[in-house]
Amino acid sequence: MVAGPLADRLNRHKLFVLISSLMVTVSVALPPVSPTWPVQPAGAVIGEVGFGADLSVDQALVTLVLPAAEDGGHDLGVFHIALNAPQVVAPFGGSLVVAHLGGHPALFVAGGLLSLVGALMILRVRSGR
Structure with a gap:
């Protein structure tokens, strides 16, 4: 509710996606670093705020960098598959x-590393129209 309109107003979609993705990275890195009760809910809040902001701004960014407006429906379909396919593969990879x-500490480390790589990949996206 905040990140999407703010990213649109400032025209800084990549920055918002990068920051929100880094928030998810931090939230996944917190449990193995400090497995204490106060850190767990703090990490959850950071992660959920980051994930929510990422979902809202990322889709807007995708619409701005589509190669051709007339193929937008097809390209957004591919984006939707790319968004949901990891949910099919992740449980197997996580197991x-x-x-x-x-064990589970390694799962948090792997999740943090994958999240960091995903955050940095936004830097390769070309600017919107």
Whole structure:
């Protein structure tokens, strides 16, 4: 409710996606760094605010960088698949990390690293129209 309109007003979509993605990275990194009760809800709040902001601003950014307006429906369909496909693969990948790479702490580390890579990938997106 705040990030989307603010990103539109400032025309700084990439910055908002980067910051919100880094918030998710921080929220995933907190549990293994400090597995205490006060840190857990703080990490959850940081992560959910970051994720919500990312979802709202990311879709707006996608519409700004589509290669051709007349193919927008097709391209947004591909974006939707790219948005949901990891939800199919992640449980399997996560179970492998937990079983073979060190349990749940390793899962948080892997999630944090993947989130960081995703955050940095926004830097490769070309500017909107």
